[in-house]
Amino acid sequence: MQEHQLDNNESFYREFTLRNHGFITEETQQRLRKSQILIAGCGSTGGSAIELVVRSGAENLIFVDNGDYELVNANRQNMTVNDIGRLKADVHRARTHSIHPYCRCGGHYAGRTTGQAS
DSSP states (O other), X not given: OOGGGGSOHHHHHHHHTGXXXXXXXXXXXXXXXXXXXXXXXXXXXXXXXXXXXXXXXXOEEEEEOOOBBOGGXXXXXXXXGGGBTSBHHHHHHHHHHHHOTTOEXXXXXXXXXXXXXX
16 A cells, blocks of 8 residues: 555545445445444454454444453454453454554443443
């Protein structure tokens, strides 16, 4: 990627989502871009979904997970041994920014409790 394409979000986003044309309508692309998406759990299912959502063009994400990576997670979760001991939400925020530097990611580290989600 040329350096100037990282200088502004609009140029970056246009190039980043170019291959979505024909699969995702412009209206749907903009809805995905502007929507705030909550990923509840950054382990097996959530951790796999995050990258797909980001690469599809989402720009506003909230990661909720109170865990950190352990070696036992490595055979089924989107992590590397370098992630052991790190909070899952922090790992995915860093990975997300390496894919899409303009993506806004929030993180919550408390686990789900009764009444938070149903």
